[in-house]
Structure formats: structure tokens, C-alpha cells
Amino acid sequence: MSTQPLQALAGKFADAYAARAADPARALAAERFRAEGLPTPRVEAWHYTPLAALADVALAAPARDPAVLAARIPDLGVPRLVFGNGRYRADLSTPPADLAVRTGAPAWGVLPEGLQHHLVALNTMFAEDGAEIVVPPGTDAGVLMLVHLATGGASHPRHAVRLGANARLTLVEIALGEGAAFHNPVITFAVGEGATVVHTVLQEESAEAIHLATVFAEVAKGATYDSFLLTLGGRLARREMHTRLAGPGAAAHLNAAQLLGGTQHADFTTDVVHASANATSRQTVKNVLAGHARGVFQGRILVERDAQKTDGYQMNQGLLLSPTAELDVKPGLEIYADDVKCSHGTAIGEIDPEQLFYLRSRGIPEGEARAMLVRAFIGEALDGIAFAPVRAAMEERIGIWWEAQQAS
Amino acid sequence: MLEIKGLTAGVEGKQILNGIDLVVPSGEVHAIMGPNGSGKSTLSYVLSGRDGYEVTGGSASFDGHDLLEMPPEARAAAGLFLAFQYPVELPGVNNANFLRAALNAQRRARGEEELDSVAFLKLARAATKKLSMANDLLRRNVNVGFSGGEKKRNEVLQMAILRPKLAILDETDSGLDIDALRIVSEGVNAQRGPDFSALVITHYQRLLDYIVPDKVHVLARGRIVRTGGPELARELEETGYASVLAEVA
Ligand SMILES: Nc1ncnc2c1ncn2[C@@H]1O[C@H](COP(=O)(O)OP(=O)(O)O)[C@@H](O)[C@H]1O
Ligand SMILES: [Mg+2]
Numbered sequence: 001m002s003t004q005p006l007q008a009l010a011g012k013f014a015d016a017y018a019a020r021a022a023d024p025a026r027a028l029a030a031e032r033f034r035a036e037g038l039p040t041p042r043v044e045a046w047h048y049t050p051l052a053a054l055a056d057v058a059l060a061a062p063a064r065d066p067a068v069l070a071a072r073i074p075d076l077g078v079p080r081l082v083f084g085n086g087r088y089r090a091d092l093s094t095p096p097a098d099l100a101v102r103t104g105a106p107a108w109g110v111l112p113e114g115l116q117h118h119l120v121a122l123n124t125m126f127a128e129d130g131a132e133i134v135v136p137p138g139t140d141a142g143v144l145m146l147v148h149l150a151t152g153g154a155s156h157p158r159h160a161v162r163l164g165a166n167a168r169l170t171l172v173e174i175a176l177g178e179g180a181a182f183h184n185p186v187i188t189f190a191v192g193e194g195a196t197v198v199h200t201v202l203q204e205e206s207a208e209a210i211h212l213a214t215v216f217a218e219v220a221k222g223a224t225y226d227s228f229l230l231t232l233g234g235r236l237a238r239r240e241m242h243t244r245l246a247g248p249g250a251a252a253h254l255n256a257a258q259l260l261g262g263t264q265h266a267d268f269t270t271d272v273v274h275a276s277a278n279a280t281s282r283q284t285v286k287n288v289l290a291g292h293a294r295g296v297f298q299g300r301i302l303v304e305r306d307a308q309k310t311d312g313y314q315m316n317q318g319l320l321l322s323p324t325a326e327l328d329v330k331p332g333l334e335i336y337a338d339d340v341k342c343s344h345g346t347a348i349g350e351i352d353p354e355q356l357f358y359l360r361s362r363g364i365p366e367g368e369a370r371a372m373l374v375r376a377f378i379g380e381a382l383d384g385i386a387f388a389p390v391r392a393a394m395e396e397r398i399g400i401w402w403e404a405q406q407a408s
Numbered sequence: 409m410l411e412i413k414g415l416t417a418g419v420e421g422k423q424i425l426n427g428i429d430l431v432v433p434s435g436e437v438h439a440i441m442g443p444n445g446s447g448k449s450t451l452s453y454v455l456s457g458r459d460g461y462e463v464t465g466g467s468a469s470f471d472g473h474d475l476l477e478m479p480p481e482a483r484a485a486a487g488l489f490l491a492f493q494y495p496v497e498l499p500g501v502n503n504a505n506f507l508r509a510a511l512n513a514q515r516r517a518r519g520e521e522e523l524d525s526v527a528f529l530k531l532a533r534a535a536t537k538k539l540s541m542a543n544d545l546l547r548r549n550v551n552v553g554f555s556g557g558e559k560k561r562n563e564v565l566q567m568a569i570l571r572p573k574l575a576i577l578d579e580t581d582s583g584l585d586i587d588a589l590r591i592v593s594e595g596v597n598a599q600r601g602p603d604f605s606a607l608v609i610t611h612y613q614r615l616l617d618y619i620v621p622d623k624v625h626v627l628a629r630g631r632i633v634r635t636g637g638p639e640l641a642r643e644l645e646e647t648g649y650a651s652v653l654a655e656v657a
Contacts, residue, residue, distance in 0.1 A: 359510075375500070
């Protein structure tokens with residue numbers, strides 16, 4: 001594949017950046033971006049996910065005011081921060097009354113050195129806005145929605161979430177859109193000692209959109225970062241989840257379900273660093289692929305030398321609903337400690353004809369029987385969602401997705 | 409009434425049923441006995457419409473419906489039920505939801521009102537109790553982690569709730585202890601009546617002490633080689649299949 005259009009696009013980004021007022025905070029990112037550009041499939045981590053399609057959409061101007069999409073935001077009965085095409089929209093938001101949230105400028109957060117290139121560099125160059133959410137020690141901040149509405153162009157929101165010791169927050173992140181838009185969010189989490197973040201993501205971008213998200217979570221002693229991603233939208237999507245289990249007894253759950261049809265491509269890439277002893281990581285990743293869809297799962301678990309008694313588990317399951325769908329999987333364990341328990345597994349298959357016949361023999365029509373089996377397949381991943389309204393919203397979206405697959 | 413005429417069928421090009429003739433009138437219970445590999449399960453799969461079983465000749469009709477032309481779900485809605493020899497596990501599918509989906513799908517297909525979850529649960533709980541099944545069985549995933557006996561009871565539970573007109577029980581007795589056998593048999597006997605018929609496939613005469621059949625057929629090498637009354641089962645128990653097979657060889 002020619003990487004010419006990508007390089008040309010990277011050049012355009014660089015020029016667009018040069019035209020902006022020079023900002024010292026972004027200069028390093030721009031330098032790195034100029035040197036490295038956008039990742040091509042020759043970059044190992046991007047082997048399965050070519051960005052060529054980005055050249056089609058990245059610089060188109062937004063068509064409509066994102067407010068037109070606000071009605072599609074699921075009503076979960078909780079406060080929400082809404083961004084439209086990368087900018088905070090106070091008129092669409094209901095910020096929480098009792099929580100420190102700052103918007104109006106990028107919330108840079110703290111990212112490891114190794115993560116500051118490619119799309120993160122691009123975000124750093126162009127980020128205009130973001131939410132900085134700070135939960136004080138010992139506070140339960142309840143549930144907060146962080147919504148992005150896209151109607152075109154390129155959006156690079158930059159959010160940071162910080163929890164003090166023993167604090168708690170459920171963040172429901174939702175990305176919606178219409179038309180050809182490029183959404184490149186970067187979110188950092190700093191989870192203090194004994195704190196818990198539940199991060200539930202519904203990615204429902206438009207069928208022409210490109211969604212490339214990078215998340216970094218630093219998890220302190222005894223703290224938990226518990227995430228679930230449901231990917232339904234986007235022509236091309238990738239979410240990189242980088243988690244560093246920095247303190248003893250830290251825990252991370254990186255679960256995902258990707259339901260794709262048509263010619264959609266979605267990539268879930270995780271990187272869990274066990275930097276401390278007695279930490280736990282759990283990953284259950286499910287891909288349901290119809291039509292010509294392509295799913296990617298890359299998951300690395302790195303266990304550093306001092307991370308004894310690490311408990312790492314990664315399970316990847318794929319359900320292929322059509323012979324033309326494809327799932328690419330690259331698990332990886334890198335273990336430098338000697339007393340650890342780490343495992344990973346992959347199972348890819350089709351709908352089991354025996355199960356299908358069993359259901360049909362009870363009178364359940366074929367379409368409904370298939371739907372039941374698909375739901376059963378992803379159910380295990382959804383079971384982890386404790387906040388019932390978001391689970392219900394996801395179930396509803398999955399139902400709509402299934403109907404759409406039946407119709408196509 | 410189930411009417412099978414000259415039925416030949418196979419799988420992957422290998423013929424297994426070599427011309428079955430069998431009539432089970434409404435209200436009757438017939439037993440099918442026969443050695444392993446004689447085609448008993450194949451017959452039950454062909455009648456219930458499992459993919460991969462190719463019918464090469466003959467016919468099978470039920471209450472005037474041409475079974476072989478119907479998809480499995482339509483056969484079920486017409487009143488056919490197969491209790492599987494090896495019930496299938498459905499991880500992630502709740503047993504109660506499964507049963508309700510099945511019952512309502514059949515009712516929809518027959519133009520009947522669907523049952524709401526309250527009415528359904530009442531029905532399901534009563535049926536569960538009758539079969540002395542653990543309460544949590546409805547809440548668990550279908551057959552997942554069930555013991556062999558629980559799986560078989562779960563088949564009979566489905567039958568009790570779906571109330572078929574024709575039940576095919578494929579070795580439902582195997583793997584059951586004597587108490588379970590009695591309970592399962594009572595479950596079947598409770599259904600007996602002028603509108604219910606059953607094809608009870610078994611290896612052992614034991615089951616037929618509890619579910620007393622109107623007729624006993626012996627299936628061997630894909631053919632019914634002998635038909636008699638309940639005494640035929642006892643005879644087979646004493647002499648084994650060898651004598652019957654020798655007679656027809
Ligand atoms: N899916 C299959 N593929 C190939 N052979 C099969 C298949 N199912 C059954 N058979 C064969 O058909 C014959 C009858 O099997 P079955 O109907 O299961 O017998 P029974 O239930 O009487 O023990 C056996 O020889 C068996 O090996
Ligand atoms: Mg059998």
C-alpha cells in the first residue's frame with residue numbers, strides 16, 4: 001500500500017500547525033510529529049490498522065452545528081459534559097454541581113514519554129479544549145457523562161481525570177456523530193491510592209467517521225481502573241488503552257466488545273504495564289464481525305522485574321458472522337518477574353450450528369435464535385457494567401445494530 | 409398423528425435410515441429400542457429438522473403437515489418436541505429467558521397471545537417444582553454446569569412448559585438414577601392424553617416400566633425390524649438384540 005497520501009496529509013497537518021500562533025507547550029509535539037508523521041502499516045503497532053482512509057476526511061470542514069445531535073445522547077439521568085467538534089458546549093452540558101470540572105482549555109494530564117508521538121502528538125498540536133475532572137480524596141463523585149458530538153472536521157479534545165485517595169467516579173464516555181469526521185481524543189487518568197474509576201465507553205460515531213482514541217491510566221496502590229468499551233460506529237476506529245499498574249495491589253479491567261458490519265474496521269489495542277507487585281489485570285475482548293468487517297485486537301501485558309505475584313489474564317473471543325469478516329489478533333506477554341500468574345487465550349468461531357438448532361427446535365425462529373446467541377456471546381462483557389442505565393442504553397444500541405445487520 | 413413412510417436419510421453421503429415405516433396415532437406412546445448406531449438419534453434429528461441430515465426418499469407428516477418441508481421452528485410450533493440425547497449448553501443464555509422466548513415464539517406462530525413475564529414465571533416455577541428441580545435452575549444458563557441428570561430434567565421441563573403434541577424423547581433415561589427416572593416418567597405421563605403422543609427412544613426396558621408404551625419397535629441398521637406390545641421390551645431385556653437381529657439377518 002502506498003503511504004504517499006498519509007505523508008501528504010501529515011505534511012498538511014504540519015503546515016496547518018505552523019500557521020497557528022506558536023505555543024511552547026506544543027512545540028515538542030510538533031517537532032516529533034514533523035519527524036515521525038502518521039504511523040504507516042510499517043510501524044509494527046499499526047500493522048493491522050492502516051490509516052489511509054484518514055486522508056479522505058481529516059481536513060473537511062464541519063457541515064452542521066453539533067447541537068443537532070444532542071437529542072441522540074442517551075438520557076442516563078446524570079450530569080454531562082458535552083463537546084461539539086472538539087469544543088466544550090456549555091449550552092448542551094449539565095455539569096455536576098459538587099465536582100471540580102474545568103473546561104475551556106486542553107487538560108494535558110501526564111503521559112509517559114513513549115506515548116507522546118503519532119496521534120497523541122497530533123492531539124497535542126491541535127487540542128483546543130477538554131475537561132479536567134478532579135475528584136477530591138474520599139469522595140464518591142457518582143456518575144458523569146463525557147460526550148463528544150462530531151459533524152465533521154478534525155477534533156482533538158484533551159481530557160484529564162484525577163482521583164484523590166479512596167475517591168470514586170464512574171465516567172461514561174460517549175462519542176456520536178454524523179458525516180465524515182475525524183475524532184482524535186486523548187484522555188489521561190490518574191487514579192490515586194485506593195480510588196476506583198469505572199470508565200464505560202459507547203463509541204457510536206457515524207459510518208464515515210474516523211475515531212482514534214488514546215487513553216492512559218496510571219493506577220496507584222490498591223486502586224482500580226475498570227473500563228469497558230462498546231464499539232459500534234466509525235468507518236475506521238482504534239482505541240489504545242495504556243495502563244500502568246504503578247502501586248502494589250492495583251487493578252485494571254480493560255474489557256471491550258466491538259460489533260462491526262459492512263466494511264468497518266475497528267482496533268482495540270491494550271498495553272498493561274505491571275510495574276508493582278500483587279497487581280491484577282483482566283481483559284475480556286469480544287469481536288462480533290459481520291459483512292466485510294475487520295476487527296483487530298492487540299494486547300500486551302508487560303510484567304516488570306519487581307512486579308512479583310502479578311495476576312494477568314487476557315481473553316479474546318471472536319464471533320464471525322460472515323465468511324468475509326476478518327479478525328486479527330496479536331496477544332503478547334512480556335514477563336521479567338519470576339513469580340507471576342499470566343495467561344491469555346484466543347477463541348474465534350462462528351455461530352455454533354448445534355446451539356442454533358437447539359434454539360430453533362424449541363420454536364425460536366432462526367433470526368431470533370442467532371440474535372440470542374450473539375447477545376449471549378457479548379453478554380459476559382456487558383455483565384461487568386454495574387450502572388444499569390448505561391447497560392440498558394448499550395443493550396438498546398446493540399439491538400439496533402443487530403436489526404441493521406439483518407436488514408443489510 | 410405421526411406418519412412415516414419409506415423414509416431414507418443420511419448424513420455426509422452416508423445412508424443411515426434405510427426405509428422407516430412408522431405410524432404413531434394421536435394419544436399413543438411408542439417406544440423405539442435398538443442397538444447403538446442403529447439410527448435412533450438420526451431419526452429424531454430428521455423428524456425435527458436438523459441441518460446436515462439429508463432425506464433421500466419417503467415422507468414424514470404430522471397432523472397433516474409435511475414435516476420435511478418445514479424449518480425446525482415451524483415443526484416446533486406445529487407441536488413437535490425433541491428431548492435431546494445430548495442437551496446443548498448455551499452459555500450466556502438464561503434458562504428462564506430461553507424458555508419464555510421459545511414458548512412465546514410458538515404462541516406467536518400459532519396466532520396466540522404471548523405470555524408476560526409474571527404469568528410465565530408462575531408457570532415455569534410450578535413446572536420446576538413438579539419435576540423436583542432446584543429453584544436456581546431457571547436462573548442459570550441453559551444446561552451450563554448442569555449434571556447429566558439435571559440436563560435431562562431440563563429437557564422434560566421444557567416439554568412440560570411447551571406442551572407439545574408429539575414428544576420424541578431420545579434416551580432421556582440414560583444417566584438418570586432411579587428417583588430421577590421416576591420423576592421424569594411422571595413428567596411424561598402427566599402429558600398423556602388424547603392429544604399427546606410420544607416416541608420414547610431407549611436402550612432399557614426399565615424406563616418402559618414407568619412409561620408404559622402402546623407399542624414397541626425395534627430399530628436395527630436403519631430399519632424397523634420388529635414391532636410388538638410392551639412384552640417385546642421385556643423379551644429384549646432378557647435375550648438382548650442379538651436374537652432379533654439374527655432373525656432378520
Ligand atoms: N454427523 C454424523 N456424521 C457421520 N456419521 C454419523 C453422524 N451422525 C450419526 N452417524 C452415524 O450414523 C449411525 C447412526 O447413528 P445414531 O443415529 O446416532 O444412532 P443411535 O442413536 O441409534 O445410537 C452411526 O453409525 C453413526 O456413527
Ligand atoms: Mg442416539
